[in-house]
Amino acid sequence: MDLLTIILLGIVEGVTEFLPVSSTGHLILASALLGYDSEYWAVFNIVIQLGAILAIVVLYWRTFWAVLMGLARFDPVSIRFVRNLLVAFIPAAVIGLALHKYIEALLGSPITVAVALIVGGIAILVIERTVKEGDIKGVADIPLAKVVGIGFIQCLAMVPGVSRSGATILGALALGVERRTAAEFSFFLAIPTMLGATALELLKNKDAIAHGGGVGFGAIAIGFVVAFIVALLVVRWFVGIVTKHGFSPFAYYRIIAGAAALIWLLTK
Template structure:
């Protein structure tokens, strides 16, 4: 496949899937199997273009971040609770991610794990959507500390490729009483420290491999921009969709995609 076509496709996959409960990492792993490119060669590229998707959150929600920043300067309790909840939810993944980093990297080379995780995650979403009734918390700053830590711990399940960081965060928030739109937005905001931390760890460990003879800064820049632009569109669409229809469409997609991947991996 043409080099720049691969760059664009990977940027699209990252931008499409980073904030949907379908697993961006899982899709990138399956893409490497389907498209036949060398996953190891493109590993750092995939890590860096995640920052393009993260930038989309900052751009779309700049008013929220500005209001929180001004509130922190004015010592407004609601702004401090917002920041506290974001940092507390990030702590479990930071600790567990550092402790299990080497084991997680082994799983990244297992597309069959991704396929099964897609199916299991889809079933879990359907069950949670049906079971959850009470939605007590309608703002990120309103979520109690214990429940925030619970959401952070549940997010750690997404270290299994195919589970989905956003999916685990959103479903965890729903089970702990957070309403749908707030759960989705909390997953967007929590992605910022989580993905920045994961990217920083990868750069510290493998920074000398950021570019290679096959992948230069022009490719990284193009992938970053594609990921950013696609994520801008996806985030706005996603919030509107889940507010009206919930998460069931993504659950069925996961089950179908996971089953198709299993069949393909078995028959190839």
């Protein structure tokens, strides 16, 4: 049963990490649905996110290699690329550390997730229908003031169910960034954000890990690989869907999934 849970959670993470549907929210709902101890799986759920992050590094390795080579030449475009990622990451790092205990309390509330899914879905539809297509193309070309705004908007995702990718993508759209660039900026921003979250979780649980508490390293390795493979497939599909159809399909999914989860949680 543990192996099935490991594989299922790896799939859930790989599918939802970069879609605007909240990977953390789905993992919380999965814990309620399957009835397992969420604290026992806490480190697992955080660390396997690195598998999904590795998928971004693999898919966009040419971009990262070009930036690395550009930094060696002090290329202005590469410098702005890295600057934008680091600046957008800072608000989440500072606020996340300051409010860590409050955020942890919310992680134990499936009802919060269900409501956030519904509200977030409605927000996506509103933004899709009221915000005009932006003309800012390229992560390095996003103005610094808008980068700061996106960084603070990302902090909304500290409420489980809001979706980190959803908040950053929609925030970027509202600030005039075109769809593909908004999605890719969200992908790239996930790297420092999730590395920071994972480091914090591992530090917090270092004693339990050292004494063999929680899920073992073998289980984490399996979940990591599953999340990596699934994310590889999902990201390319997602970019294609967004480019052609926008974010509305994900909004409808959020509303339906959130409503179904809310009804189930209130009637079980």
